[in-house]
Amino acid sequence: MPGTDRAMDADIRLRVDGELHELTVDTRTTLLDLLRERLGNTSPKKGCDHGQCGACTVLLDGERALLCLALAVSHDGAEITTADGLAPEGELHPVQQAFLDHDAFQCGYCTPGQVCSAVGVLSEVDRGWPSHATRDLTAAPELSTDEVSERMSGNLCRCAAYAHITPAVQQAGGAR
Amino acid sequence: MKPFAYARPSDVAEAVREVAAEPNAVFLGGGTNLVDHLKLGVARPDLVVDVRTLTSREITDTGDGGLLVGAAVSNSELAADRRVRERWPVLTQALLAGANGQLRNLATVGGNPLQRTRCVYFQDVTTACNKRAPGSGCSAIGGYTRYHAILGASEQCIATHPSDMAVALTALDAVVHTEGPRGARTIPFGELHRLPGDDPSRDTVLEHGELVTAVELPPLEMARRSTYRKVRDRASYAFALVSVAAAVDLADDGTVRDARVALGGVAHTPWRATRAEEVLRGRRLTDDTARAAAEAELADAVPQPGIDGGNAFKVPLVARTLTAALRILTGREG
Numbered sequence: 001m002p003g004t005d006r007a008m009d010a011d012i013r014l015r016v017d018g019e020l021h022e023l024t025v026d027t028r029t030t031l032l033d034l035l036r037e038r039l040g041n042t043s044p045k046k047g048c049d050h051g052q053c054g055a056c057t058v059l060l061d062g063e064r065a066l067l068c069l070a071l072a073v074s075h076d077g078a079e080i081t082t083a084d085g086l087a088p089e090g091e092l093h094p095v096q097q098a099f100l101d102h103d104a105f106q107c108g109y110c111t112p113g114q115v116c117s118a119v120g121v122l123s124e125v126d127r128g129w130p131s132h133a134t135r136d137l138t139a140a141p142e143l144s145t146d147e148v149s150e151r152m153s154g155n156l157c158r159c160a161a162y163a164h165i166t167p168a169v170q171q172a173g174g175a176r
Numbered sequence: 177m178k179p180f181a182y183a184r185p186s187d188v189a190e191a192v193r194e195v196a197a198e199p200n201a202v203f204l205g206g207g208t209n210l211v212d213h214l215k216l217g218v219a220r221p222d223l224v225v226d227v228r229t230l231t232s233r234e235i236t237d238t239g240d241g242g243l244l245v246g247a248a249v250s251n252s253e254l255a256a257d258r259r260v261r262e263r264w265p266v267l268t269q270a271l272l273a274g275a276n277g278q279l280r281n282l283a284t285v286g287g288n289p290l291q292r293t294r295c296v297y298f299q300d301v302t303t304a305c306n307k308r309a310p311g312s313g314c315s316a317i318g319g320y321t322r323y324h325a326i327l328g329a330s331e332q333c334i335a336t337h338p339s340d341m342a343v344a345l346t347a348l349d350a351v352v353h354t355e356g357p358r359g360a361r362t363i364p365f366g367e368l369h370r371l372p373g374d375d376p377s378r379d380t381v382l383e384h385g386e387l388v389t390a391v392e393l394p395p396l397e398m399a400r401r402s403t404y405r406k407v408r409d410r411a412s413y414a415f416a417l418v419s420v421a422a423a424v425d426l427a428d429d430g431t432v433r434d435a436r437v438a439l440g441g442v443a444h445t446p447w448r449a450t451r452a453e454e455v456l457r458g459r460r461l462t463d464d465t466a467r468a469a470a471e472a473e474l475a476d477a478v479p480q481p482g483i484d485g486g487n488a489f490k491v492p493l494v495a496r497t498l499t500a501a502l503r504i505l506t507g508r509e510g
């Protein structure tokens with residue numbers, strides 16, 4: 001059978017939180033498993049492993065994305081920023097500071113994903129991207145409660161800290 | 177997950193050749209549906225041919241007022257495109273009603289319309305399913321049918337197509353550009369998906385190895401007045417129970433000169449509502465007209481009984497959703 005004589009692993013390069021990695025990976029490996037199991041970066045969490053919870057959200061080549069449905073081989077050359085790499089060692093990113101100010105977490109399991117998602121949301125709003133909650137698709141979007149809730153809807157929080165997460169994102173947005 | 181070989185071809189012809197030569201090969205776009213299926217065992221390819229960044233990542237003007245959208249454009253980029261927001265708002269709204277921001281950044285224009293049904297039995301390899309395992313039976317019939325079809329289903333399969341984007345593209349008379357083992361062709365979007373009939377394993381008319389390279393949005397002046405209305409179990413981040421994509425061309429006196437309507441969540445395909453369009457043409461857009469249009473479209477609807485209460489609720493829900501969409505388009509929104 002053609003195809004089966006091919007290698008089931010591949011060499012890839014990835015930059016994660018500023019550090020370059022060259023690795024050989026099984027073609028089946030997701031970026032989430034690669035980061036957590038191979039690189040020891042446990043900032044992105046595994047909640048569902050099926051794209052349904054947002055716990056594995058990072059910035060992938062600058063845009064927020066899930067890692068659990070991304071095959072590592074397909075993202076050869078990618079640049080990934082996890083919640084751990086958002087700010088220099090010992091400092092906090094404004095979104096992280098806002099989460100602290102608003103007590104926007106309880107157990108904290110969803111938090112790295114929430115924070116990365118929020119960074120992505122603010123960048124999308126800056127670029128004028130509309131959302132499902134945007135009434136006028138051609139106007140600059142605002143960071144209303146409805147807008148933030150809609151844009152953050154892909155990040156579930158089993159502790160239901162939403163009432164604090166939304167204002168944290170709004171604060172971080174206003175503080176830019 | 178079953179092991180598979182991986183290839184990242186450098187051009188379209190090579191990608192087509194690779195998949196065409198291997199009966200158990202698949203294309204990989206953003207992977208948000210395929211990788212899920214690899215994990216679930218729903219897809220068990222020997223070879224994965226990566227086209228995530230292969231086709232065009234550009235959205236270009238066609239010169240006649242339309243747009244050509246490369247298959248590698250992300251769902252987010254397409255939704256945010258200024259031209260789409262102004263001239264085809266129904267498409268932006270449909271895209272933004274689907275999945276979430278993180279998924280839309282990964283998902284491609286080529287992959288979205290080809291995502292497979294969310295039928296829970298299809299996704300559970302321990303159950304019988306004619307789509308996943310032809311001839312094994314359909315566990316959905318008489319089972320959980322809340323998300324299943326009321327139009328065009330067969331005794332083999334009652335699944336629905338889950339894409340929101342595809343419903344808008346159906347209403348907009350989009351055209352799919354493909355490159356396959358037998359060359360390039362274009363397929364009217366309304367002819368891309370097929371009803372289940374006695375071969376539910378095939379969702380579309382695409383041949384094995386046929387790659388979607390672009391989606392063309394033809395000029396459609398009335399699409400400036402268009403909207404997408406989706407009804408779901410949660411306010412966000414959930415698949416449609418029922419959805420409506422609609423565009424209308426209204427005369428000054430409020431009479432409908434022309435209309436485009438497509439329905440989601442009701443059939444194995446995004447459902448072009450030609451009967452509803454016919455009823456709308458030449459009439460004034462009132463709630464009564466909208467209800468009459470929905471009634472005409474659903475005249476042959478066959479709701480499914482089910483252990484979850486079945487899906488007969490979709491018949492009145494389509495009527496109400498169409499009414500609400502048309503209210504928005506005539507500025508009568510409450």
Ligand SMILES: Cc1cc2nc3c(=O)[nH]c(=O)nc-3n(C[C@H](O)[C@H](O)[C@H](O)COP(=O)(O)OP(=O)(O)OC[C@H]3O[C@@H](n4cnc5c(N)ncnc54)[C@H](O)[C@@H]3O)c2cc1C
Pocket residue numbers: 050051052202203204205206207208209210211212227247251273274275276279282283284285286287288289290291292338339340341386387388389413414415416
């Ligand atoms: C939790 C969750 C919620 C979601 N909610 C919604 C929702 O509400 N509404 C909605 O519409 N969608 C929803 N989605 C689905 C999502 O939109 C699709 O998974 C996505 O659009 C698929 O695009 P992709 O590029 O990732 O495709 P892939 O997963 O890469 O591919 C999908 C299929 O298309 C084939 N394919 C890919 N590209 C091509 C090509 N160029 N030519 C030929 N074949 C190709 C693949 O072989 C595969 O069979 C949801 C997904 C998840 C995980």
Ligand code: SF4
Pocket residue numbers: 293295296297298304305306307308313314315316317332333334335376
């Ligand atoms: S409805 Fe279709 S996809 Fe679902 S179990 Fe039946 S055959 Fe399979």
Ligand code: FES
Pocket residue numbers: 045046047048049050051052053054055056057066067068069
């Ligand atoms: S672990 Fe990726 S979305 Fe849940």
Ligand code: FES
Pocket residue numbers: 104105106107108109110111156157158159160161
């Ligand atoms: S803080 Fe516990 S899951 Fe969100």
